[in-house]
Amino acid sequence: MNIQRFQSLSNGIADEVGRLLVEILKTPEDFKASEGNCALCIMNAAGETCMRVYGDNPVRQRQVAFNAHKKALQVWLTGYATGTFETMVYTNQISEKQFGLARPELIGWLGGVEAKTSEGERLILAFSGVRGEQDVGILHQAAEKLMTFEVVEH
Numbered sequence: 001m002n003i004q005r006f007q008s009l010s011n012g013i014a015d016e017v018g019r020l021l022v023e024i025l026k027t028p029e030d031f032k033a034s035e036g037n038c039a040l041c042i043m044n045a046a047g048e049t050c051m052r053v054y055g056d057n058p059v060r061q062r063q064v065a066f067n068a069h070k071k072a073l074q075v076w077l078t079g080y081a082t083g084t085f086e087t088m089v090y091t092n093q094i095s096e097k098q099f100g101l102a103r104p105e106l107i108g109w110l111g112g113v114e115a116k117t118s119e120g121e122r123l124i125l126a127f128s129g130v131r132g133e134q135d136v137g138i139l140h141q142a143a144e145k146l147m148t149f150e151v152v153e154h
Contacts, residue, residue, distance in 0.1 A: 001044055001121045009117065009148060010042045010050035016142045017127065021054055024138060030130040038129025039065035041072040045122040054129070064129040071112030071126035077101070081153075082112035083132070111135030114152040115143065123149050 001009075017040050025031045037055030051069065053061040071082045077099050078085050086106050088094040096103060110132035115123040127135045143150050 001117065001119070003048060006044050006048055007050060009123075010052075012146060012148060013042060013125070013142055014040055014050070014052035016146055017052070017138055018054060020138050020141050020145075021130075024130055024134055027134075030134050033131055034060055034064050034129040036129075037061045037064055038127065039068040041065070041068040041126045043072050043076050043124040047076065067107070067109070067128035068111070068126045071107050071109065071128065072124050074101070074107050075112040075114055075124045075126065079114055081110075081114060081136075082107050082126070083110040083136075109135070111139075113139055115139075115149045116152055117149050118147065125149075125151075 021038060025036050035055070035057060037053070037057050037060035039054070039061065040052045042050045049072070051065060053065050055061055074082055074085065080088065086108055089096045089103070089106065096106060111128050112124070112126035113136060115125055117123055125139050127138055129135070130138070140151055
């Protein structure tokens with residue numbers, strides 16, 4: 001995928017996530033998680049990365065952006081959604097060392113997923129700032145709405 005296509009796709013996804021986020025943040029538990037400050041990180045197979053932050057507190061945006069980026073990088077390295085990878089590591093189904101990771105480095109939170117574009121190209125998405133189920137949920141909702149990508153389940 002060329003960089004222009006990647007940026008256009010990323011902007012479309014980020015815009016849709018922003019629209020969906022308005023409703024999600026109406027749930028007090030989701031708003032409270034980061035006071036409405038959230039981040040979306042999108043990567044392609046080549047490692048090109050786009051990031052969008054939402055909210056109005058730059059300090060908190062920086063924190064959630066760090067988490068989203070760490071989630072995306074872990075999925076990019078391993079090919080497994082966050083949460084799934086940690087479960088596999090801690091049940092001895094897979095070793096984190098084969099990916100150059102150490103257990104203290106694992107993100108441990110839901111929100112990073114493997115995906116593919118409608119053309120079949122690899123895409124990694126990660127969201128941070130609301131409850132873990134909603135971090136993943138917003139990505140699934142955006143995929144269903146846009147139909148330009150789909151989340152790959154392992």
